[in-house]
Amino acid sequence: xxxxxxxxxxxxxxxxxxxxxxxxxxxxxxxxxxxxxxxxxxxxxxxxxxxxxxxxxxxxxxxxxxxxxxxxxxxxxxxxxxxxxxxxxxxxxxxxxxxxxxxxxxxxxxxxxxx
Amino acid sequence: xxxxxxxxxxxxxxxxxxxxxxxxxxxxxxxxxxxxxxxxxxxxxxxxxxxxxxxxxxxxxxxxxxxxxxxxxxxxxxxxxxxxxxxxxxxxxxxxxxxxxxxxxxxxxxxxxxxxxxxxxxxxxxxxxxxxxxxxxxxxxxxxxxxxxxxxxxxxxxxxxxxxxxxxxxxxxxxxxxxxxxxxxxxxxxxxxxxxxxxxxxxxxxxxxxxxxxxxxxxxxxxxxxxxxxxxxxxxxxxxxxxxxxxxxxxxxxxxxxxxxxxxxxxxxxxxxxxxxxxxxxxxxxxxxxxxxxxxxxxxxxxxxxxxxxxxxxxxxxxxxxxxxxxxxxxxxxxxxxxxxxxxxxxxxxxxxxxxxxxxxxxxxxxxxxxxxxxxxxxxxxxxxxxxxxxxxxxxxxxxxxxxxxxxxx
Numbered sequence: 001x002x003x004x005x006x007x008x009x010x011x012x013x014x015x016x017x018x019x020x021x022x023x024x025x026x027x028x029x030x031x032x033x034x035x036x037x038x039x040x041x042x043x044x045x046x047x048x049x050x051x052x053x054x055x056x057x058x059x060x061x062x063x064x065x066x067x068x069x070x071x072x073x074x075x076x077x078x079x080x081x082x083x084x085x086x087x088x089x090x091x092x093x094x095x096x097x098x099x100x101x102x103x104x105x106x107x108x109x110x111x112x113x114x115x
Numbered sequence: 116x117x118x119x120x121x122x123x124x125x126x127x128x129x130x131x132x133x134x135x136x137x138x139x140x141x142x143x144x145x146x147x148x149x150x151x152x153x154x155x156x157x158x159x160x161x162x163x164x165x166x167x168x169x170x171x172x173x174x175x176x177x178x179x180x181x182x183x184x185x186x187x188x189x190x191x192x193x194x195x196x197x198x199x200x201x202x203x204x205x206x207x208x209x210x211x212x213x214x215x216x217x218x219x220x221x222x223x224x225x226x227x228x229x230x231x232x233x234x235x236x237x238x239x240x241x242x243x244x245x246x247x248x249x250x251x252x253x254x255x256x257x258x259x260x261x262x263x264x265x266x267x268x269x270x271x272x273x274x275x276x277x278x279x280x281x282x283x284x285x286x287x288x289x290x291x292x293x294x295x296x297x298x299x300x301x302x303x304x305x306x307x308x309x310x311x312x313x314x315x316x317x318x319x320x321x322x323x324x325x326x327x328x329x330x331x332x333x334x335x336x337x338x339x340x341x342x343x344x345x346x347x348x349x350x351x352x353x354x355x356x357x358x359x360x361x362x363x364x365x366x367x368x369x370x371x372x373x374x375x376x377x378x379x380x381x382x383x384x385x386x387x388x389x390x391x392x393x394x395x396x397x398x399x400x401x402x403x404x405x406x407x408x409x410x411x412x413x414x415x416x417x418x419x420x421x422x423x424x425x426x427x428x429x430x431x432x433x434x435x436x437x438x439x440x441x442x443x444x445x446x447x448x449x450x451x452x453x454x455x456x457x458x459x460x461x462x463x464x465x466x467x468x469x470x471x472x473x474x475x476x477x478x479x480x481x482x483x484x485x486x487x488x489x490x491x492x493x494x495x496x497x498x499x500x501x502x503x504x505x506x507x508x509x510x511x512x513x514x515x516x517x518x519x520x521x522x523x524x525x
Contacts, residue, residue: 001520001521002521003522004382004523006238006382009175009176009375011364013177014355015362016355019355023182023259023278024278024315024369025354027278027279028317030280031261031315031318034280035317035322038322055354055356056355058354059311059355062312062313063356066310066314066321069322073325073326
């Protein structure tokens with residue numbers, strides 16, 4: 001059996017969170033923003049996506065919205081288990097929903113650009 | 116039945132980003148002439164009219180900046196060389212012209228012809244030489260990422276040729292939906308790298324069916340614990356970011372991300388499967404790139420069955436509508452399994468990303484409808500395990516499993 005050596009990239013030059021956002025990440029941000037707009041207000045971020053310029057900023061926005069999508073679905077699933085109409089639940093304020101079983105505490109760390 | 120097909124329980128697809136076949140695997144023609152890569156006769160004119168040959172001068176990072184244009188209009192120029200007449204013939208002569216348009220720097224534009232030497236890509240080239248490399252796997256559309264990745268999930272892009280949000284047209288369900296709602300049920304998962312990189316399948320899948328998703332760490336755990344789903348689709352890390360355990364360098368190989376980080380990632384996926392002996396003998400792994408990223412390839416994309424959608428002249432930017440009746444530029448694709456003979460070269464057959472849901476559907480579900488015209492007519496890379504098996508098409512053809520497959524020191 002042959003063992004193939006795989007060279008590691010030089011992290012000092014390969015890693016650059018200040019690199020300008022490429023077209024692919026811009027598209028992903030737009031898609032996530034669209035998804036975010038469909039979330040209940042309490043799960044939405046306050047990040048202004050047009051101000052995202054670097055990969056690091058993009059990464060932070062992507063993390064927050066992906067987490068929020070999962071949390072919103074977990075909250076909806078918890079309500080569904082209790083037999084509560086999802087559409088009605090979506091209109092409830094955040095405080096009530098949390099007590100209704102949304103579970104996880106939302107990480108509100110926001111390093112991305114804001115308005 | 117061939118034992119490779121009898122044993123096959125899991126299919127894994129790893130889709131990387133934006134590199135052409137010649138750029139990544141073109142060097143292998145010198146090793147195995149059956150592989151249709153770089154030869155001395157190939158060239159493209161630069162904007163001075165000088166012919167420029169492909170050269171093995173590609174660098175891991177810092178060379179293809181700005182990101183080469185690969186939207187529909189630019190790819191049209193790359194494929195047709197700038198001829199917009201109705202009688203035009205595809206000639207793959209417009210790559211340097213296209214890259215020149217971005218910086219108007221003749222010297223820089225020639226770098227679009229550079230390719231990697233074999234020893235620069237020990238993972239990808241080893242896999243290509245050890246297992247089955249496809250001479251004719253094309254992007255589904257002569258355009259960018261999102262619409263091409265859609266073909267891997269849905270067998271169509273629903274008429275889209277760009278990066279806009281794609282909304283599913285109901286008749287055609289994604290491959291995950293088909294599998295998990297089948298009777299009997301199958302299992303499927305789309306593994307994105309981590310929450311900070313996330314998935315490119317946002318608009319339709321992530322916001323509607325988050326239970327289908329897992330992270331790359333979960334993939335590694337599922338491999339070691341023997342809980343890999345029937346079908347897995349893996350996305351690389353699309354951005355540089357910090358994690359709880361350190362720095363995560365983008366591994367998608369999208370220009371200008373580091374190529375070696377992608378090599379490590381591919382090796383990591385391979386090792387995760389191979390290190391579980393039971394999984395290794397029952398899994399086929401496809402490594403494929405979503406599109407060519409504007410980088411030179413010499414093979415003319417063939418015509419194909421039109422989809423039932425048409426992109427408008429406004430959407431294509433060429434002044435002409437597009438009926439999805441031509442494939443995109445050729446990309447690297449390698450099928451890996453210990454049941455595949457060493458040095459297999461798949462030639463004389465045409466594949467594109469619609470071949471992914473076509474293969475998964477036929478293998479796990481058999482007949483299924485409705486599917487898009489493009490998917491219905493796409494070739495499959497794994498034969499359905501139903502008699503009679505055509506031995507000339509079955510790639511997992513060995514009577515006994517190989518024990519000499521390579522390992523990577525990741």
